[in-house]
Amino acid sequence: MKKAVILSSGGLDSTTCMAVAVSQGFEPIALSFDYGQRHQVELQAAQKVGDHYGVKNHFVTPISLFRDIGGSALTDDIEVPKGESVGDIGDDIPVTYVPARNLVFLSMAVGVAETQGASDIFIGVNALDYSGYPDCRPEFIEAFAKTASIATKVGVEGDSLTIHTPLIDLTKAQIIELGASLDAPYHLTHSCYAPTEADESCGQCDSCLLRLKGFADAGLSDPIEYAKS
Amino acid sequence: MKKAVILSSGGLDSTTCMAVAVSQGFEPIALSFDYGQRHQVELQAAQKVGDHYGVKNHFVTPISLFRDIGGSALTDDIEVPKGESVGDIGDDIPVTYVPARNLVFLSMAVGVAETQGASDIFIGVNALDYSGYPDCRPEFIEAFAKTASIATKVGVEGDSLTIHTPLIDLTKAQIIELGASLDAPYHLTHSCYAPTEADESCGQCDSCLLRLKGFADAGLSDPIEYAKS
Numbered sequence: 001m002k003k004a005v006i007l008s009s010g011g012l013d014s015t016t017c018m019a020v021a022v023s024q025g026f027e028p029i030a031l032s033f034d035y036g037q038r039h040q041v042e043l044q045a046a047q048k049v050g051d052h053y054g055v056k057n058h059f060v061t062p063i064s065l066f067r068d069i070g071g072s073a074l075t076d077d078i079e080v081p082k083g084e085s086v087g088d089i090g091d092d093i094p095v096t097y098v099p100a101r102n103l104v105f106l107s108m109a110v111g112v113a114e115t116q117g118a119s120d121i122f123i124g125v126n127a128l129d130y131s132g133y134p135d136c137r138p139e140f141i142e143a144f145a146k147t148a149s150i151a152t153k154v155g156v157e158g159d160s161l162t163i164h165t166p167l168i169d170l171t172k173a174q175i176i177e178l179g180a181s182l183d184a185p186y187h188l189t190h191s192c193y194a195p196t197e198a199d200e201s202c203g204q205c206d207s208c209l210l211r212l213k214g215f216a217d218a219g220l221s222d223p224i225e226y227a228k229s
Numbered sequence: 230m231k232k233a234v235i236l237s238s239g240g241l242d243s244t245t246c247m248a249v250a251v252s253q254g255f256e257p258i259a260l261s262f263d264y265g266q267r268h269q270v271e272l273q274a275a276q277k278v279g280d281h282y283g284v285k286n287h288f289v290t291p292i293s294l295f296r297d298i299g300g301s302a303l304t305d306d307i308e309v310p311k312g313e314s315v316g317d318i319g320d321d322i323p324v325t326y327v328p329a330r331n332l333v334f335l336s337m338a339v340g341v342a343e344t345q346g347a348s349d350i351f352i353g354v355n356a357l358d359y360s361g362y363p364d365c366r367p368e369f370i371e372a373f374a375k376t377a378s379i380a381t382k383v384g385v386e387g388d389s390l391t392i393h394t395p396l397i398d399l400t401k402a403q404i405i406e407l408g409a410s411l412d413a414p415y416h417l418t419h420s421c422y423a424p425t426e427a428d429e430s431c432g433q434c435d436s437c438l439l440r441l442k443g444f445a446d447a448g449l450s451d452p453i454e455y456a457k458s
Contacts (some may be wrong), residue, residue, distance in 0.1 A: 019438040061294045065337050068288055069344040100340030103380045107336040111329035116299040143379050147372040151332045151364040199345050 001027045003118035004164070005109045008032050008058075011046025012211060013124030013167055016179035016188050020166045021122045022053055023182050030058040031112050041199040045190035052185045059112055066098050102135035103144070106163065110148045113161060119154055122164045128171055141165050171224060172214030180220060187223040200227040230256040232347035233393070234338045237261050237287075239274025241440060242353030242396055244418050245408035249395045250351045251282055252411050259287040260341050262334060268430040274419040281414045287340055295327050331364035332373070337390065339377045342390060348383055357400055370394050371376045401443030409449060416452040430458040 004026035008014045021028055032106040043060060050058045102125060109121045125136040134140065145163040149155035167175050179186060191211045192201035201208050203226040217221040233255035237243045250257055261275040271449040272289065279287045331354060338350045363369065374392040377382035396404050408415060420440045421430035430437050432455040444451040 024442035059294070059297055061297060062291070065288070065290045065340060068290060069341050097382075098340075100336055100377075100381060103336040103339055103377065104333065107329055107332040110332055111296050113292060114328035134382060134385045137379070140376065140379045143372070143376040147369065147376045148329075148332065150369045150372050151365070152328075152329060153363060156363045 001025065002120065003027045003116055004120040004122055005029045005031055005116065005118050006122040007105055007109055007124070008046045008050060009109060009124075010042045010047075010049060010189060011124075011191050011207075012172075012179065012186060012189050012214070013126060013175060014046070015049050015184050015186065016175050017122045017124040017164075017166060018049060018053055018072070019179055019182040019184035021120075021164070026120060026122075028053055028055050029112065029116055030055045031105075031109050032058070032060045033108075034060060034062045039190070039192070039195050039199075041190050041195055045188055049185060052188060057116065061105070061108065065104070066101065069099070097133050100135070102133075102140070106144055106148070107129055110152060110161060114152050114154065119159060120162050120164060122166070124167050125165050126167045126172075126175070127134075127169065138168055141168070166223040171217070172210055173217035176214045176218040176220060180218070181227045189224065196227045198227075200225055202227055231349065232256045232258055232345055232372055233349040233351055234258045234260055234347050235339055235343065235351040236321065236334055236353070236424075237275045237279060238353075239271045239276075239278060239418060240353070240392070240420050241400045241401075241408065241415065241418050241443070242355060242404060243275070244278050244413050244415065245354040245404050246393075246395060247278060247282055248408055248411040248413035250349075250393070255349060255351075257282055257284050258341065258345055258347060259284045260334075260338050261287065261289045262337075263289060263291045268419070268421070268424050278414060281417060284387050286345065286396040287384045290337065292333070294333070295330065298328070312446075326362050331362075331369070335373055335377070339381060339390060343381050343383065348388060349393060351395070353357055353396050354394050355396045355401075355404070356398065367394070367397055370397070400446070401439050402446035405443045405447040405449060409447070418453065419444050425456045427456075429454060431456055 004021045006018045006021050006028050008030040009032065018028055030050045032043055034043055106123060111160060113119060113121055125141065127136055127138055141163050145161060149160040154161055171177065191207045193207045194202045194204040196202065201224060212222060233250045235247045235250050235257050237259040238261065247257055259279045261272055263272055335352060342348060342350055354370065356365055356367055370392050374390060378389040383390055420436045422434040422436045423431045425431065432452060441451060443449060
């Protein structure tokens with residue numbers, strides 16, 4: 001059984017990615033990051049999703065760098081925007097962008113892949129809903145795959161690493177339809193950037209708005225609970 | 230004053246890199262990694278070298294990933310080879326190769342550069358003495374620089390990141406001559422892969438042999454102490 005490393009954040013996108021990888025016959029190896037985000041509930045969700053799929057090797061690696069260097073509303077004291085219309089997202093680089101995040105995450109996935117004997121990596125980047133993030137663009141993924149192949153033993157031996165981005169051209173609604181068709185365990189996932197103290201999703205931040213709009217557009221109901229406002 | 234991020238390991242090469250960056254008029258920002266190596270003495274050396282150059286922002290970031298995933302004599306229980314002739318180095322990928330290390334290190338340097346307003350990164354990779362490491366090859370650095378520019382705000386705004394590799398074509402002797410000509414503080418550096426309990430260099434591992442041969446070829450004496458064998 002071919003192995004694949006799946007970047008798993010416990011959110012909708014990475015969970016859909018894992019569902020896709022499993023449906024394609026890959027044995028999933030999960031890699032999650034604790035990069036100093038405000039919400040540890042994400043990591044718990046990632047663990048639950050991994051358990052759901054019987055993941056044997058789930059690497060959870062702390063990264064303090066993003067908090068140390070700052071520069072993002074997700075790791076810093078910049079206020080996470082609430083209540084903006086979803087249409088505004090993507091015009092500029094959002095304040096929730098974490099510098100070099102996907103570059104660092106994918107690089108670490110390459111290390112895991114090399115030592116685990118995998119030459120496939122799945123990442124749930126999406127160029128539509130997150131067009132403001134430079135490291136979610138297809139040209140980045142393409143360039144990275146080439147670089148990673150050159151950087152590793154796999155490349156020296158004439159093979160190459162494949163970076164799978166099954167969601168890159170999908171709208172959030174299409175992602176949710178895809179996941180639902182594969183029975184992705186969305187009830188275990190977490191998306192909110194600004195959860196309450198009881199870990200309930202706020203229903204108002206960019207990430208919640210995108211998620212809720214996605215379920216609505218797909219004609220499905222979101223199985224998670226939201227805080228009463 | 231333009232800023233540059235210098236990957237600093239406390240060894241000869243990164244110290245020479247910092248000397249070069251400073252001589253070119255860059256304000257140095259240092260980035261060091263605690264990636265579970267056996268020898269914390271490396272990090273102490275990196276700190277001393279940074280202090281020598283008056284570095285204001287020295288990021289030291291722990292990375293447990295390399296130890297978690299294994300696959301290298303530097304982070305794993307594989308024995309570090311001793312007493313091999315230096316000529317043997319580079320024929321194959323050495324056991325001291327850490328999968329995806331430079332890929333991860335450079336990616337993190339990109340995050341630091343982006344948040345610190347730097348668009349220059351210095352890394353002391355060397356394609357001659359370490360030809361066995363896939364991620365020390367010029368084609369890797371070239372591919373990475375392109376990828377990193379695409380991945381970040383700098384690239385979106387039409388600029389690009391520059392990865393400086395002033396040592397890439399130099400022999401160890403030439404590196405040492407270059408550093409000596411710039412008064413690099415080699416007395417503060419550490420290279421040994423297998424130091425004694427008192428943190429003395431063994432004088433027998435690949436890294437010590439390369440270092441000693443480098444000083445000998447340059448006609449200079451190595452200012453550090455070695456363990457009596």
